Amino acid sequence: xxxxxxxxxxxxxxxxxxxVEECLLSLLGRxxxxxxxxxxxxxxxxxxxxxxVGLVGESGCGKSTLGRIAAGLIVPDxxxxxLDGRPVAELRSGRVxxxxxxxxxxxxxxxxxxxxxxxxxxxxxxxxxxxxxWPAAERSERVAATLADVGLDPSYAARFPxxxxxxxxxxxxxxxxxxxxxxVVVADEALAALDVSIQxxxxxxxxxxxxxxxxxxxxxxxxxxxxxxxADRVAIMYLGRIVEFGPAEAVFAAPAHPYTRGLIxxxxxxxxxxxxxxxxxxxxxSPLSPPSGCHFHPRCPHAVRRxxxxxxxxxxxxxxxxxxxxxxxx
Numbered sequence: 181x182x183x184x185x186x187x188x189x190x191x192x193x194x195x196x197x198x199x200v201e202e203c204l205l206s207l208l209g210r211x212x213x214x215x216x217x218x219x220x221x222x223x224x225x226x227x228x229x230x231x232x233v234g235l236v237g238e239s240g241c242g243k244s245t246l247g248r249i250a251a252g253l254i255v256p257d258x259x260x261x262x263l264d265g266r267p268v269a270e271l272r273s274g275r276v277x278x279x280x281x282x283x284x285x286x287x288x289x290x291x292x293x294x295x296x297x298x299x300x301x302x303x304x305x306x307x308x309x310x311x312x313x314w315p316a317a318e319r320s321e322r323v324a325a326t327l328a329d330v331g332l333d334p335s336y337a338a339r340f341p342x343x344x345x346x347x348x349x350x351x352x353x354x355x356x357x358x359x360x361x362x363x364v365v366v367a368d369e370a371l372a373a374l375d376v377s378i379q380x381x382x383x384x385x386x387x388x389x390x391x392x393x394x395x396x397x398x399x400x401x402x403x404x405x406x407x408x409x410x411a412d413r414v415a416i417m418y419l420g421r422i423v424e425f426g427p428a429e430a431v432f433a434a435p436a437h438p439y440t441r442g443l444i445x446x447x448x449x450x451x452x453x454x455x456x457x458x459x460x461x462x463x464x465x466s467p468l469s470p471p472s473g474c475h476f477h478p479r480c481p482h483a484v485r486r487x488x489x490x491x492x493x494x495x496x497x498x499x500x501x502x503x504x505x506x507x508x509x510x
Contacts, residue, residue, distance in 0.1 A: 183226035184396055185268075185283065185364045190249055190259035192220040192242075217467045219245040221420035222259065224494075227364060230394040234411030234428065236404060236443065238464050242420040243400045244288070244368050250398055251285040251366045252278040263364070281311055284357035288369040290349035294341040300327075300352055301337030304359050313361060322359070330355045330385050347378030351385060358389065366398045371406060379406070386410060404447050408432050413500075416440045419464060419475040422494070426501030436503040438480045474506070482507060 194217040198206070219242045227233045235243050248254040249261050252269035255276050261268045269278045287293040294303055301323045308314040314322050324334035330351040341349060350370060357365050367386070371379045383406060389395060401407050407414055407428070414431050416424040416439060424437040435441040442460035462479040465471055471478055477487040486506055494504045 182228060184229045184231075184264065185227045185250060185398070186262050187223060187225040187246070187250060188260050188262065189222045189224055190220055190246070190256040190261060191222050192245055192249060192254065192256050193218055215468055218420050218470050219467060220249065220256070221470075223417075223420070223422050224259075225250075225415055225422065225425070227396050227398055229363075230390070230396055231413065232390060232397040232399055232411045234407035234414040235398060235400045235417060236402065236407055236414060237417035238402065238460075240464055240467065241417045242467070243417055246417070247285065247366045247368045247398060247400050250364075251283050252276070252280065253285065281307070281313070281360050282363040284360050284362040284365050286350075286353045286357050286365060286367040286370045288372055290346070290353040290370075291341060293353060294349065294356075296341055298340075299337065300339055300341065300344075303341075303352070304337070304356050307356070308359050308361075311360070314359075326355045326359050329358060329389065331381070345378075346374050347381060350374060350378070350382050354382075354385065354389075358393075358395075362395060364396045364398065366400070368400045369402070370399075371401065371403070383410065404432075404443060416443070419467060419470055421475060421504065422502075423476065423505070424501075424503045426498065426503075430498065430501055436497055436501075436508075437476075437505050438482055439476050442479075474504075 196215045223246060235246065237243050245254065249256050250268070252261065253276065255269050255271040263280055263283060267279055268283055269276055304323050304326055305314065305319050308322065309316060309319065323337050327334050327336060332348065332351055332355070344352065353370070371382055374382065386397065387410065390397065399407065399410055411428045413426060414428045415422050416437065418439050424431060424435065424440045431440060432444060435444055439460065446459040460479060465478060473489050474487045474492050477483040480487065492504045492506050494502050497503050
């Protein structure tokens with residue numbers, strides 16, 4: 181499949197500014213080393229036309245940062261994010277300049293991402309009107325059609341965000357992204373704050389829009405059940421790195437990386453109720469000081485000295501399937 185959106189060896193670090201105390205200590209001859217969060221570490225990922233790629237991992241592993249790089253909201257320190265071979269965003273005069281409107285984002289907290297003083301219809305129409313995608317005379321009709329696309333009554337355009345439920349606000353966030361006529365939508369934990377019944381409604385909205393519009397999705401989530409239901413391919417991320425990537429059916433049926441295996445075994449299932457719950461042991465290390473070698477080795481039951489000293493090189497184990505592990509555990 182030809183890549184529509186491709187991330188090529190992207191890396192991103194966030195360096196904390198020195199405090200007043202640290203500046204004073206530096207003047208006294210006791211400089212403090214800068215503390216950098218290693219959010220994304222040489223990640224490569226591709227999404228094809230109309231494809232859904234699921235991005236899974238524990239909180240703090242860098243999923244949201246990677247999603248923002250893909251959407252052009254953050255420029256990577258290394259590597260590149262490309263849409264049809266062209267940069268999604270560039271850094272100019274210290275500011276991020278997004279080069280395309282064809283990649284849009286649905287944020288995790290739909291209420292925080294909406295202007296509370298702006299009516300829903302105004303929020304949806306703001307982007308298309310600013311970029312000349314809609315004629316001003318057709319604003320009301322376009323807004324109504326976009327709301328209908330996500331299963332909302334067009335009359336809701338005259339309401340404010342606080343007048344909606346969580347599920348409705350999630351759909352408004354999707355509508356605002358769709359109004360820009362995107363080719364790729366990055367959905368960052370778009371279902372995380374919703375109850376199960378509302379999650380099902382919004383998930384059905386995603387699937388319906390994919391079928392009707394052919395939009396490609398980067399679906400970021402920690403819910404393996406949802407990702408397995410929705411995604412064509414799935415990428416497993418751990419502490420800034422992709423440790424396994426391939427067709428969702430193959431990854432879930434026979435996980436090749438110990439971390440993937442641990443995540444899948446931790447999913448509650450009725451047939452496992454007699455054998456207890458077995459999550460991945462330990463806690464995810466701090467991205468301020470990630471482990472050497474394989475980042476997963478402090479929690480891995482198969483770790484040996486090589487894992488502590490040598491970073492595993494991603495290798496292909498099957499058609500379209502990659503794993504970053506020193507051992508063949510499939």
